[in-house]
Amino acid sequence: MFIKYGPLQFSGYHRVLVSGINNGHTIQFSSEGEEAIHPVVTGGPLKYLYRLEQLHFHWLSEHSINGVKFPMELHFVHVRSDLSVVEALGKRDGLAIISVFGNVQAEIDDFEPHVTEIMEYIPHLMNTGDRVSGVILDMTKLFSPNKESYYTYSGSLTSPECNEAVIWIIFDEPVYLTDAQVTI
Ligand SMILES: [Zn+2]
Numbered sequence: 001m002f003i004k005y006g007p008l009q010f011s012g013y014h015r016v017l018v019s020g021i022n023n024g025h026t027i028q029f030s031s032e033g034e035e036a037i038h039p040v041v042t043g044g045p046l047k048y049l050y051r052l053e054q055l056h057f058h059w060l061s062e063h064s065i066n067g068v069k070f071p072m073e074l075h076f077v078h079v080r081s082d083l084s085v086v087e088a089l090g091k092r093d094g095l096a097i098i099s100v101f102g103n104v105q106a107e108i109d110d111f112e113p114h115v116t117e118i119m120e121y122i123p124h125l126m127n128t129g130d131r132v133s134g135v136i137l138d139m140t141k142l143f144s145p146n147k148e149s150y151y152t153y154s155g156s157l158t159s160p161e162c163n164e165a166v167i168w169i170i171f172d173e174p175v176y177l178t179d180a181q182v183t184i
Helices: none
Strands: 008-011 016-022 027-031 040-043 046-059 072-080 095-105 131-137 150-155 166-171 175-178
Touching (some): 046 095
Antiparallel strands (some): 016 131, 072 095, 150 166
16 A cells, blocks of 8 residues: 655754763663754654654664665654653654664765764763763754655554554665774
């Protein structure tokens, strides 16, 4: 079944104030400051506005395309803007998680989509409890080059509670990182 949605509409992702933490499970960057300044997304399969709470990494992707996994997957976790996090976990459309695959390439030309900016913080977040704050990220550089090309489904969180609360949006074109950035 193929459903054509309208375009996703992103706003506020060019300059996002975040803090990064290694929480022992993953490296996560959380939106800082008032919720009113957090980036928001709507459109596509989303009937509400969703605000960005955090993004985190999976080394070896959780999703696959045609059975093939990628070396990395980034999850941008959004909460429905009219709900608190706790309320959102109880609604089938409470969360929207945008997923971007990372693929590895020996060298990356500047004109190709790449994730170099955020990867520069990773060496400072190698141990549980490590933290960096006051970081400003241009998250538009972390999105796939073709934001019209994604698949979507309603599902659950992949963490232990597995709440059936997530609209997944999975870009099928990866961004790139270098071998050196994966093997740190
Ligand atoms: Zn995740």
